[in-house]
Amino acid sequence: MNLFLTKLVNSGIYISVPFCRSKCTYCNFASGVFSGAQMGRYVERVLEDIHSFHAYAAAHGAQIPEIADTIYMGGGTPSLLPPEELEKLFHSLRQEFTIAPAAEITVECAPGTLTGPVIRALAACGVNRVSLGVQSFVDQEAASVARLHTREKTLSDIDRLRDAGITNINVDLLAGLPHQTRESWEYSLEQAVITGVPHVSVYMLEVDEDSRLGRELIAGGTKYHAHFVPDDDLTAEFYETACAQLNATGVRQYEISNFACAGFASRHNLKYWTRQPYLGFGVDAHSMLPAADRSNAAGTESLRLATTDSYDQFFVAPEWQASIVGTEQAMEESFFLGLRLNQGIDLPQLRKEFGDAVAKYDMAIAELAAEGLLLRTDSNIQLTERGRLLSNEVFARFIADKELIT
Ligand code: SF4
CATH class of the missing domain: 1.10.10.920 (Arc Repressor Mutant, subunit A)
Incomplete structure (x- = not known):
């Protein structure tokens, strides 16, 4: 439903943090391994954008809803940011925008990056939802794609988040990893259910030219364990198993890749799927906002304000590319x-x-x-x-x- 039409509903805010500890072999996102100094420089630039956004939006004829009721910090691995950088970002958002008291505030984290100070900073910043990039509870599978965590570390991170009061946790799983079998996939699903997290996302491995593993698969090679990747039919079967197994345990599918217990669907992501307004900051992020003057349109016109999709370009390209989304x-x-x-x-x-x-x-x-x-x-x-x-x-x-x- 396009809610731009009826009234200016609350917005969501997305911040992209494109930094990772290591590059997963299957990853086709705009992310990479950067130094602490580069992270600091990036945060400063994002802060500038946050503070200038009202002026940018006005210059492009976009309307910003008064209240934001979701924030989503994704990546990359935002939990790699030092606590003080996390605090700066959340502080500036609260300075520039009115954040609803009951806002859903999510941060994507990689298991193994949640130090005590980071968890404390998340809780202090009002983060009430964490999305954990687990992908597999089988250590061999995770290691084969350069993930740096183990099952044990994931389980202990979930416990530590709960101890800090963050109980709304999502676990990402990936079907189609090297070495994955029917049994190991069912094991990962069972482990996700046993943790009792209220939200699970299930993705299927994407094979394209934008990742090292994808390129190796297309070339028919054996690097990155490519020859141990299950075929498309088996990966599709894994997906169907996930739907059946999660639905049967009350973590019900509500979107192609997403499953939640009642009341725990991602409010932020629902904004994208139902075309509600959102603001986006950082590399490869964009905003979708209603046009301030829609008198000449059929009432559905909105504006997309996009940033660049690479870290380097982010510092040299014009700040925003604006385009009209017509009827x-x-x-x-x-x-x-x-x-x-x-x-x-x-x-x-x-x-x-x-x-x-x-x-x-x-x-x-x-x-x-x-x-x-x-x-x-x-x-x-x-x-x-x-x-x-x-x-x-x-x-x-x-x-x-x-x-x-x-
Ligand atoms: S942690 Fe996520 S964003 Fe980073 S390399 Fe791995 S898949 Fe890509």
């Missing part, structure tokens, strides 16, 4: 983002927002339903289980610029 693109986004959610898309609501223009997708919807990829009622469409596995194929049928879904 057509907003409609496409409503489909391919809304379909990610298990609840699917409310068709009457979509017609209310976009009018008769929505009818242009009737044919695609009918075809996808006939192919067993969409479930359709009079008022709703949602992905079937098979549709979730082939989601990119489904999304491609709704959009003109296919790059938007990758």
Whole structure:
């Protein structure tokens, strides 16, 4: 649902921290290993952006909602930042924006990076949710892709976060790692459930040119344990096992890759999937805000303010690239983002927002339903289980610029 239409709802704020202890072989994100001095320089630059954002937004004709009720610090590994840098970032956010008292405040952390001072700084900064990049509870699998933690370390970090009062914890798992078998994958899922964390994210290994492991797989080589990577069918089976196993234990799927106990869905990520406004700071981040003057548009126009996607460029490129998201693109986004959610898309609501223009997708919807990829009622469409596995194929049928879904 595009909430820009009805009223200016609260925003979310994202901060990108593109630093890692080591580069995982499968990683295709804009992240890397940097010195403490480079981290400090980066934080200073992000602070500048935070403090100048109201002026930037006004100059580009974007409207900032008065209140932010989610903050998400992702990466990279934000828990690598020294406590004082974390504190500076949260302090400046609170100086510039009104943060709701019950805001969901998430920080992504790698197991093994949570020192006592970092955990204390997180709690002091109001962080109430941590997303842990576990990927596997099997040490051999984690080590094979250059993750530096063990199962034991992960379990002790979860305990220490709880001791510090941070109980809303997500565990990321990755299906398709080298050496993964049916048994080892089920073991990782069981371990995630046994920890009692209320949220689990399950991703499938992406094979593309942007990671070392991806390139080796494409080349058919054996570096990075590439020859021990399960094939696509087995990885898809792992995903289906995860859906069945997590749903059966009450950690229910609510989005293609996300599972939560009741009341623990990620409020920040829901903003992306339901096209609510958000602000983004740092490398490879962008903001999506309503246009201040929408009198000439169909009421759906918003603005995207993007930064660069590399650390070096971040210091030399113009601060923000602004582009208008017009009605057509907003409609496409409503489909391919809304379909990610298990609840699917409310068709009457979509017609209310976009009018008769929505009818242009009737044919695609009918075809996808006939192919067993969409479930359709009079008022709703949602992905079937098979549709979730082939989601990119489904999304491609709704959009003109296919790059938007990758
Ligand atoms: S910790 Fe995350 S962002 Fe960093 S290299 Fe590994 S996968 Fe990439």
